[in-house]
Amino acid sequence: MPAVPDKPTLDGIDATWAQRWADEGAYQFDRDAERGEVFSIDTPPLTVSGSLHIGHVFSFTHTDTVARFHRMRGKSVFYPMGWDDNGLPTERRVQNYYGVRCDPSLPYDAEFEPPEIPDRTHLPVSRRNFVELCERLTAVDEQAFEAVWRRLGLSVDWRHYYTTIDERSRRTSQAAFLRNLARGEAYQQEAPTLWDVDDRTAVAQAEMEDRDVPGAYHLLAFGRGDVAGDIVIDTTRPELVPSCVALVAHPSDARYQPLFGSTATTPLFGVEVPVVAHELADPDKGTGVAMICTFGDVTDVTWWRELQLPTRAVIGRDGRFAAATPEWITTERGRGAYAELAGKTVKQAHGRLVELLRDSGELRGEPRPISHPVKFYERGSRPLEIVTSRQWYIRNGGRDAVLRERFVDRGRELTWYPGFMRHRYENWVGGLNGDWLISRQRFFGVPFPLWYRLGADGDVDYDDPIAPDEASLPIDPSSEVPPGFTADQRGQPGGFIGDPDVMDTWATSSLTPQIAGGWIDDPDLFARVFPMDLRPQAHDIIRTWLFGAIVRSDLEHGTLPWGNAAISGWILDPDRKKMSKSKGNVVTPMSLLEQHGADAVRYWAAAARPGVDTAFDESQMKIGRRLATKILNVTKFVLSLGEPSADASARSVSEPLDRAMLTRLAGVVEEATSSFEAFDYARALERTEAFFWWFCDDHVELVKSRAYGARGDGPSASAIVALRTALSALHRLLAPILPFVTDEVWSWWHTGSIHRVPWPGPAEVAPSTPEDPAVIDVVGEVLAHVRRRKTEAKLSQRASVERLTVAAPAEFLAALTRGEGDLRAAGGVVDLELRENGEGVVIEVVLAAPDG
RNA sequence: GGGCGCGUAGCUCAGUUGGUUAGAGCGCCACCUUGACACGGUGGAAGUCGCAUGUUCGAGUCAUGUCGUGCCCACCA
Numbered sequence: 013m014p015a016v017p018d019k020p021t022l023d024g025i026d027a028t029w030a031q032r033w034a035d036e037g038a039y040q041f042d043r044d045a046e047r048g049e050v051f052s053i054d055t056p057p058l059t060v061s062g063s064l065h066i067g068h069v070f071s072f073t074h075t076d077t078v079a080r081f082h083r084m085r086g087k088s089v090f091y092p093m094g095w096d097d098n099g100l101p102t103e104r105r106v107q108n109y110y111g112v113r114c115d116p117s118l119p120y121d122a123e124f125e126p127p128e129i130p131d132r133t134h135l136p137v138s139r140r141n142f143v144e145l146c147e148r149l150t151a152v153d154e155q156a157f158e159a160v161w162r163r164l165g166l167s168v169d170w171r172h173y174y175t176t177i178d179e180r181s182r183r184t185s186q187a188a189f190l191r192n193l194a195r196g197e198a199y200q201q202e203a204p205t206l207w208d209v210d211d212r213t214a215v216a217q218a219e220m221e222d223r224d225v226p227g228a229y230h231l232l233a234f235g236r237g238d239v240a241g242d243i244v245i246d247t248t249r250p251e252l253v254p255s256c257v258a259l260v261a262h263p264s265d266a267r268y269q270p271l272f273g274s275t276a277t278t279p280l281f282g283v284e285v286p287v288v289a290h291e292l293a294d295p296d297k298g299t300g301v302a303m304i305c306t307f308g309d310v311t312d313v314t315w316w317r318e319l320q321l322p323t324r325a326v327i328g329r330d331g332r333f334a335a336a337t338p339e340w341i342t343t344e345r346g347r348g349a350y351a352e353l354a355g356k357t358v359k360q361a362h363g364r365l366v367e368l369l370r371d372s373g374e375l376r377g378e379p380r381p382i383s384h385p386v387k388f389y390e391r392g393s394r395p396l397e398i399v400t401s402r403q404w405y406i407r408n409g410g411r412d413a414v415l416r417e418r419f420v421d422r423g424r425e426l427t428w429y430p431g432f433m434r435h436r437y438e439n440w441v442g443g444l445n446g447d448w449l450i451s452r453q454r455f456f457g458v459p460f461p462l463w464y465r466l467g468a469d470g471d472v473d474y475d476d477p478i479a480p481d482e483a484s485l486p487i488d489p490s491s492e493v494p495p496g497f498t499a500d501q502r503g504q505p506g507g508f509i510g511d512p513d514v515m516d517t518w519a520t521s522s523l524t525p526q527i528a529g530g531w532i533d534d535p536d537l538f539a540r541v542f543p544m545d546l547r548p549q550a551h552d553i554i555r556t557w558l559f560g561a562i563v564r565s566d567l568e569h570g571t572l573p574w575g576n577a578a579i580s581g582w583i584l585d586p587d588r589k590k591m592s593k594s595k596g597n598v599v600t601p602m603s604l605l606e607q608h609g610a611d612a613v614r615y616w617a618a619a620a621r622p623g624v625d626t627a628f629d630e631s632q633m634k635i636g637r638r639l640a641t642k643i644l645n646v647t648k649f650v651l652s653l654g655e656p657s658a659d660a661s662a663r664s665v666s667e668p669l670d671r672a673m674l675t676r677l678a679g680v681v682e683e684a685t686s687s688f689e690a691f692d693y694a695r696a697l698e699r700t701e702a703f704f705w706w707f708c709d710d711h712v713e714l715v716k717s718r719a720y721g722a723r724g725d726g727p728s729a730s731a732i733v734a735l736r737t738a739l740s741a742l743h744r745l746l747a748p749i750l751p752f753v754t755d756e757v758w759s760w761w762h763t764g765s766i767h768r769v770p771w772p773g774p775a776e777v778a779p780s781t782p783e784d785p786a787v788i789d790v791v792g793e794v795l796a797h798v799r800r801r802k803t804e805a806k807l808s809q810r811a812s813v814e815r816l817t818v819a820a821p822a823e824f825l826a827a828l829t830r831g832e833g834d835l836r837a838a839g840g841v842v843d844l845e846l847r848e849n850g851e852g853v854v855i856e857v858v859l860a861a862p863d864g
Numbered sequence: 865g866g867g868c869g870c871g872u873a874g875c876u877c878a879g880u881u882g883g884u885u886a887g888a889g890c891g892c893c894a895c896c897u898u899g900a901c902a903c904g905g906u907g908g909a910a911g912u913c914g915c916a917u918g919u920u921c922g923a924g925u926c927a928u929g930u931c932g933u934g935c936c937c938a939c940c941a
Contacts, residue, residue, distance in 0.1 A: 020900085293941080294939095436937085439937050440936080443938070551936085555936090619876095625870090626876095629890095631876080631889090631890055631891090632876075632889085632890090634903085638903060641904090642901070644900085647900085648900050648901080652900070694878095695878090695880090701888095796907085800907060802907090803894080808895095808897095809906060
């Protein structure tokens with residue numbers, strides 16, 4: 013046990029203790045523990061995209077305080093750590109970092125090394141080479157992340173570590189998918205889907221966001237065939253005229269009722285389309301009649317489906333207009349116009365088509381600029397298009413009201429912290445309008461573990477996929493061969509092909525409780541940790557990660573994946589704007605930890621109410637550091653008083669002030685405990701901290717001279733025993749928040765880490781005879797008067813008081829009398845006169861003349 | 865348009881079931897080097913608790929309305 017240092021300091025303790033915890037393998041989960049003795053946490057696997065944000069430090073600290081609390085409460089804490097490395101963010105980072113792009117048609121090159129200087133033209137590499145580069149880069153990033161987490165003091169069991177692309181994740185994800193498929197919960201469908209033309213993949217509803225972008229309304233004239241006159245429609249996307257399949261108006265719209273059942277011809281292209289009626293057409297929008305295109309937006313998809321209209325797509329998966337003129341454009345003029353658009357991007361085609369329409373006179377008036385919301389992939393930079401493609405879906409209630417209600421009910425079964433976050437969940441689930449699209453046309457992800465037979469004509473039979481044995485998972489259908497086939501049958505008539513797609517990263521990360529808990533490969537572990545106790549996460553991913561996990565767990569296990577969800581807030585700039593990525597990256601977590609110390613950074617995080625958006629505030633970190641320093645100093649002081657003799661009678665807390673302090677402390681212990689149980693680390697900290705400062709500033713000052721022996725051995729021992737009891741409890745109450753400094757001071761007077769000792773209970777600190785804490789307040793009030801007078805008289809607080817007169821109600825005097833000795837000592841009071849006064853408290857202080 | 869937060873001292877925020885003169889920290893002012901701590905301590909100035917009605921003996925706390933602010937969802941011709 014190291015002695016108390018002469019000059020305690022926080023310098024260097026972070027590195028010392030982080031290293032010791034790593035060396036000792038602290039915080040290991042005891043896997044012999046039964047479920048009831050376990051506290052399990054479904055840690056968010058962070059996207060490994062290069063750097064940690066201060067917001068991550070914020071929310072992960074919250075979780076760690078709760079983990080440490082439960083560990084001290086005697087639970088075996090299952091606290092794994094995962095990285096979400098599969099998926100698009102990694103692919104993009106690899107493309108830029110190494111200057112490559114994936115071309116699945118290329119063969120694997122075992123000798124491949126990326127260029128030293130990233131190639132701006134993005135060197136094409138095989139899928140396997142690309143995946144290897146992804147793995148190489150994420151490994152580097154993951155090490156950097158782990159270093160920050162260790163420095164921050166997260167009490168993670170690093171043996172329970174996973175990444176969403178590792179073998180176990182792939183096996184788990186594929187097994188869960190195959191079971192969904194077997195039960196009919198997963199299905200494949202060729203349908204219009206939202207499509208990102210830059211990443212060339214389908215995206216899910218949950219990954220879309222609206223952005224306001226500039227646009228313009230264009231009035232376009234449709235011909236009436238033989239009949240004179242035009243039908244004028246208003247559109248923001250005139251470039252979609254070639255894919256127009258109908259015009260639509262509301263059934264009750266008298267202006268257009270005569271036209272229902274007749275046809276119109278599209279401007280420039282001269283294609284004849286029907287005029288139809290549908291409830292979704294809004295008479296108040298534009299001219300009241302709209303063109304239906306395949307597909308301009310999701311309403312078009314609804315109309316197309318419900319009115320059974322033909323499909324006339326012109327925009328390809330690359331976001332460009334098809335090179336070949338569509339066969340439905342038959343007029344010479346129309347084919348000439350289309351030739352002007354072929355191969356152009358949507359934006360280019362838009363510009364050219366407006367020119368053509370203006371020249372032909374079919375554009376009426378000038379475009380009227382507006383700003384309107386347009387759907388984007390949340391990570392994308394161009395608007396989403398809608399293209400028809402074959403995709404995998406998991407039923408999530410988006411097309412089934414009964415199932416949707418079941419998931420809403422699951423959300424109600426879950427305990428939310430803070431409670432109002434449940435509304436976001438219900439809002440989202442209630443508003444679903446389609447099933448969960450899980451397939452992505454990408455490369456670095458978990459492959460769909462399926463093959464398809466090829467007919468004699470080479471046609472793919474999607475209806476009867478070949479699934480592997482669960483025991484053989486994970487598999488890659490693009491390199492492995494299904495049972496009963498040989499490798500040379502791949503792609504041949506009568507042979508097979510592998511499913512080319514990968515699962516979206518959310519489809520895998522929705523299984524983090526199953527992955528971390530060992531559902532597939534360690535059922536014994538799984539039984540001890542699942543359903544988990546806590547899911548900590550931010551509110552922006554309620555609709556993705558949280559909802560996905562509930563869906564998967566409900567479908568597979570018929571239960572919630574966890575009992576509690578603790579939702580953290582955002583970190584905002586000091587000016588209350590959402591902290592931008594660039595800004596957040598300027599202040600890196602590591603630099604903050606180095607500048608302020610881990611405990612100080614943790615203090616800032618833990619001082620924020622759960623779920624509340626919080627300003628980035630370095631001054632809070634300074635306060636945290638001040639608290640840590642105070643802990644060092646007050647510990648040094650209390651321990652310097654020595655230990656009273658072991659004789660039980662000499663160890664009794666006999667003095668009223670000491671008992672009052674401990675009685676108050678017992679209340680604080682109770683409050684801190686119940687707060688932590690409700691995941692309210694902030695309240696636990698606030699109560700403990702308030703007591704701690706009061707303890708240092710008032711109680712210690714009051715009993716100091718008695719502790720030194722001013723009133724004899726008994727009263728001195730009482731003070732010392734009470735101080736040490738309080739100190740021990742305070743160290744432990746603060747340990748979850750400030751693990752470094754508390755382990756440091758604990759080591760001065762104990763062997764073993766504070767993080768493995770029991771959390772204090774009220775009974776442990778409460779005195780055998782309780783004392784009303786008001787005794788200290790009364791003494792404190794009088795002492796404050798004395799101090800004020802000394803300050804007013806510009807005297808030192810050590811100046812003595814010749815006479816102190818207190819006139820007060822009997823009750824007040826009685827309490828004061830119980831602390832009289834300490835009051836005299838602390839205030840330097842020579843004469844104390846007490847007088848009963850029912851009117852109120854009047855205090856007179858006569859100061860001694862300053863001597864020399 | 866629907867939903868959910870938030871609005872308390874110059875700043876950042878606490879104020880759990882309504883209960884005596886509304887709290888903390890930072891900042892500001894004055895003072896104190898006192899046998900743990902100057903990375904300290906003592907004291908002070910500073911608030912019509914967004915506004916309005918209502919319920920109540922009593923409202924920062926409950927209800928209704930209103931204003932401001934932020935987020936989520938929907939609308940996207």
